[in-house]
Amino acid sequence: MSDPVTFAEFKEKEREAKKRIILQAAIRVFGKKSLNSASMREIAEEAGISHASIYRYFRDKQALFVEAFLLGVQELQEKLEAILRSPPEEEVLQLTAQTLLDYLSRNEHYFAMMTQVMLEGDLSEESVGALNSGMRSFLDRIEAVARLAGAEHNVRYLSHTFFACLNGILISFYNYPGRSREDVESHMKTLARVFIQMFTDGIRTGSYNHQIPGGRP
Amino acid sequence: MSDPVTFAEFKEKEREAKKRIILQAAIRVFGKKSLNSASMREIAEEAGISHASIYRYFRDKQALFVEAFLLGVQELQEKLEAILRSPPEEEVLQLTAQTLLDYLSRNEHYFAMMTQVMLEGDLSEESVGALNSGMRSFLDRIEAVARLAGAEHNVRYLSHTFFACLNGILISFYNYPGRSREDVESHMKTLARVFIQMFTDGIRTGSYNHQIPGGRP
DNA sequence: TGTACATCAGTGAACGCGCGTTCACTGATGTAC
DNA sequence: TGTACATCAGTGAACGCGCGTTCACTGATGTAC
Numbered sequence: 032m033s034d035p036v037t038f039a040e041f042k043e044k045e046r047e048a049k050k051r052i053i054l055q056a057a058i059r060v061f062g063k064k065s066l067n068s069a070s071m072r073e074i075a076e077e078a079g080i081s082h083a084s085i086y087r088y089f090r091d092k093q094a095l096f097v098e099a100f101l102l103g104v105q106e107l108q109e110k111l112e113a114i115l116r117s118p119p120e121e122e123v124l125q126l127t128a129q130t131l132l133d134y135l136s137r138n139e140h141y142f143a144m145m146t147q148v149m150l151e152g153d154l155s156e157e158s159v160g161a162l163n164s165g166m167r168s169f170l171d172r173i174e175a176v177a178r179l180a181g182a183e184h185n186v187r188y189l190s191h192t193f194f195a196c197l198n199g200i201l202i203s204f205y206n207y208p209g210r211s212r213e214d215v216e217s218h219m220k221t222l223a224r225v226f227i228q229m230f231t232d233g234i235r236t237g238s239y240n241h242q243i244p245g246g247r248p
Numbered sequence: 249m250s251d252p253v254t255f256a257e258f259k260e261k262e263r264e265a266k267k268r269i270i271l272q273a274a275i276r277v278f279g280k281k282s283l284n285s286a287s288m289r290e291i292a293e294e295a296g297i298s299h300a301s302i303y304r305y306f307r308d309k310q311a312l313f314v315e316a317f318l319l320g321v322q323e324l325q326e327k328l329e330a331i332l333r334s335p336p337e338e339e340v341l342q343l344t345a346q347t348l349l350d351y352l353s354r355n356e357h358y359f360a361m362m363t364q365v366m367l368e369g370d371l372s373e374e375s376v377g378a379l380n381s382g383m384r385s386f387l388d389r390i391e392a393v394a395r396l397a398g399a400e401h402n403v404r405y406l407s408h409t410f411f412a413c414l415n416g417i418l419i420s421f422y423n424y425p426g427r428s429r430e431d432v433e434s435h436m437k438t439l440a441r442v443f444i445q446m447f448t449d450g451i452r453t454g455s456y457n458h459q460i461p462g463g464r465p
Numbered sequence: 466t467g468t469a470c471a472t473c474a475g476t477g478a479a480c481g482c483g484c485g486t487t488c489a490c491t492g493a494t495g496t497a498c
Numbered sequence: 499t500g501t502a503c504a505t506c507a508g509t510g511a512a513c514g515c516g517c518g519t520t521c522a523c524t525g526a527t528g529t530a531c
Contacts, residue, residue, distance in 0.1 A: 038528085049474095065368070067284045071518065081476050083520080092518065146367060150360065151282070152423050163425045191421070192439045199416015204408070206369050208380045222409045224459035225402075229450030233442075238449060242441035255495090266507095288485065298509050300487080309485065 050088050053078045057099040062140025066096055066147050097158045100148055101165045103141035107134055111172040115179065123180045124193075127173075128227050129220070131197055136205075136216055146202055170194065182234050185246045189234070196226055267305050270295050274316040279357025283313055283364050314375045317365055318382045320358035324351055328389040332396065340397045341410075344390075345444050346437070348414055353422075353433055363419055387411065399451050402463045406451070413443055 056078035060069045071092060075082035089095040110130055119126055135142035148154075148162060174190040182189050200222045207215050233239050240246045273295035277286045288309060292299035306312040327347050336343055352359035365371075365379060391407040399406050417439045424432050450456050457463045 046474095065282070065284060067282060070516075072516090082518090083477075084475055086519070087474060143367065146363070146419060149419055149423055150363060159425045188438060188442055191435075192417070192442050195417040195420035195439060196413035196443060197416070198420050199414070199418075200409070200412040201416075202363060202366055202419060203412035203415045206366055208376045218408075221405060221460055222412060225405055225409050225450075225456045226413060228456045228459045229446045232450060232453065232455060233446030236449065239442045239445045242445045243438055263507095287483075289483090299485090300510075301508055303486070304507060 046088075053080070053085060053088055053095070054099050054102055057095055058103060058140045058144070061096060061099060061147075062138070062143050065143075066151060093155060093158055096144075097154070097161055100141075100144045101161065103138075103144060104165045104169050107131070107141065108169050108172055110134060111169075111176065115172070115175055118179050123176055124227050124231055125224070127176045128197055128223050132201065132220060132223055135201055136219065142201060142205075146198070177234075180231065180234060184237070184240055185243050188243055188246075189239070193230060196230075197223060200226065263305075270297075270302060270305055270312070271316050271319055274312055275320060275357045275361070278313060278316055278361050278364075279355070279359070282360075283368060310372060310375055313361075314371070314378055317358075317361050318378065320355075320361060321382045321386050324348070324358065325386050325389055327351060328386075328393065332389070332392055335396050340393055341444050341448055342441070344393045345414055345440050349418065349437060349440055352418055353436065359418060359422075363415070394451075397448065397451060401454070401457055402460050405460055405463075406456070410447060413447075414440060417443065 053074070057074050060074045060077050063069075064073075071085055072082045074095070075085055078085075085095065089098065111127065114123070114127060114130065135145070154162070170190060173194050174186055177186050177190045177193060200219055204215060204219055204222070207218070210218070270291070274291050277291045277294055280286075281290075288302055289299045291312070292302055295302075302312065306315070328344065331340070331344060331347065352362070371379070387407060390411050391403055394403050394407045394410060417436055421432060421436055421439070424435070427435070
């Protein structure tokens with residue numbers, strides 16, 4: 032229903048659009064501060080509304096956080112799908128890694144939120160469910176990339192390793208003290224290239240299969 | 249001065265011991281909650297004192313946090329040194345990785361704090377300095393391990409990659425939803441083995457050197 | 466077209482809470498004579 | 499040995515603040531007749 036044909040539909044569209052404005056503001060704020068230290072008042076100011084208004088669109092802070100995070104995951108996922116649709120010949124993994132790193136470090140927002148979601152355990156069951164299915168479908172995309180890169184056995188393990196290691200490179204050196212932002216970014220990219228080279232070689236030889244319980248060699 | 253010989257020295261020792269009790273309590277609490285959501289009152293209760301007393305030993309919450317974190321890093325470092333003193337023949341990296349993962353996941357505390365330190369940017373210049381030198385000497389140990397494993401060129405990059413990836417495996421799957429603690433732990437260990445296998449092979453072939461700007465092949 | 470009413474997005478003020486930190490005090494211990 | 503004093507670890511109460519959330523209200527918009 033991309034073009035609303037009734038007034039009710041129009042209002043619904045309008046409401047969705049306003050919701051998105053709040054979500055984008057939330058993403059910007061959550062990216063700079065942590066879930067706990069970012070305040071509803073700050074998000075409201077960023078969105079240009081009163082802080083009380085947010086509660087017209089989201090049940091509470093946690094629900095806002097989860098929706099914002101999932102929006103980020105979805106956006107990243109679309110980038111992965113673009114790669115899958117027109118895959119390059121050889122360097123799928125390098126390209127994927129670069130895309131991931133670029134996106135996450137250029138939009139600090141999603142990145143910081145992602146790690147927060149992974150560490151905070153205080154989410155409601157409902158939220159956990161939503162996040163879980165979001166992450167699962169994201170990891171599916173990564174799995175597809177790994178297959179494209181030639182992986183055949185234990186692809187789930189491989190894609191988990193791939194994602195986790197890149198994530199670790201981002202997290203571990205994000206606040207590397209005493210270095211400029213550009214230096215940090217290029218350092219992370221170098222580390223990522225080192226990792227991807229090893230990963231690619233690893234897929235080629237397949238020796239990692241021995242490390243997986245019940246994994247075919 | 250392991251055996252105090254004057255009353256003044258004795259008092260100093262006593263004070264240090266009390267400080268350590270607070271630090272251990274802080275480590276336990278900071279491990280379960282984040283820097284922001286763990287409270288001084290909670291730490292005080294854990295240590296069995298009044299919350300006001302903490303301020304007799306630490307300037308403020310941040311100073312307490314930094315000291316607690318560094319105590320954890322130091323403990324881990326000693327484990328690495330033990331490995332370096334009596335290195336096994338072949339599997340240095342596997343052993344190091346297992347030690348790291350075991351330690352960090354058995355003592356959730358340090359692990360959670362480590363990632364927090366890496367993500368929160370709000371620390372004072374003084375704190376950043378202390379943390380920085382702590383992390384640097386920790387990474388030195390990892391570098392020594394990498395050398396022991398046969399790395400010759402660009403060892404700094406390698407050790408960074410090694411640490412970052414293991415860190416990522418921990419963080420990314422720590423709160424894997426809907427899985428028991430044991431399942432998560434064994435999953436992480438499998439991913440770590442996959443990674444280490446690739447890493448070891450990578451060091452052997454040395455092809456990663458091509459990925460480092462100015463790196464010798 | 467005009468009027469009375471219903472709806473509901475948006476709001477500033479207020480509530481209640483927990484926090485980090487400080488304060489004024491107590492009482493045990495050590496010191497000087 | 500006894501006494502007056504100084505020190506200082508430890509404390510409960512209090513301060514001031516910012517937070518998430520709720521409340522009572524306003525005013526614009528849509529609806530019914």
